[in-house]
Amino acid sequence: MKKLLLQIIGVLFILLGLFFAVVPGPSLIFFMAGLLCFSFYYPKARYYLSFCQKALTKSCAYLDKKLAR
Numbered sequence: 001m002k003k004l005l006l007q008i009i010g011v012l013f014i015l016l017g018l019f020f021a022v023v024p025g026p027s028l029i030f031f032m033a034g035l036l037c038f039s040f041y042y043p044k045a046r047y048y049l050s051f052c053q054k055a056l057t058k059s060c061a062y063l064d065k066k067l068a069r
Contacts, residue, residue, distance in 0.1 A: 003041055010037030028056070 013034030020027035032052055038045035 006037045006040055010034045013037060028052075 011034070013030045017027045017030035017034060019025075020030060032049065035045050035049040035052065039049050
């Protein structure tokens with residue numbers, strides 16, 4: 001039951017992320033939330049989640065460095 005509920009919530013978050021990719025909104029937050037829900041049971045989703053976290057960390061550090069000038 002818990003696995004099914006997490007999968008339904010994960011699909012909902014991924015669909016919201018796709019929707020907000022088309023219209024202005026926080027699409028990355030919803031994609032990462034969906035990946036978080038899937039990462040409890042799927043190792044590939046855990047890999048993609050860590051990849052997204054590393055990419056966002058690098059991009060935030062880059063923006064901080066550029067905006068500090």
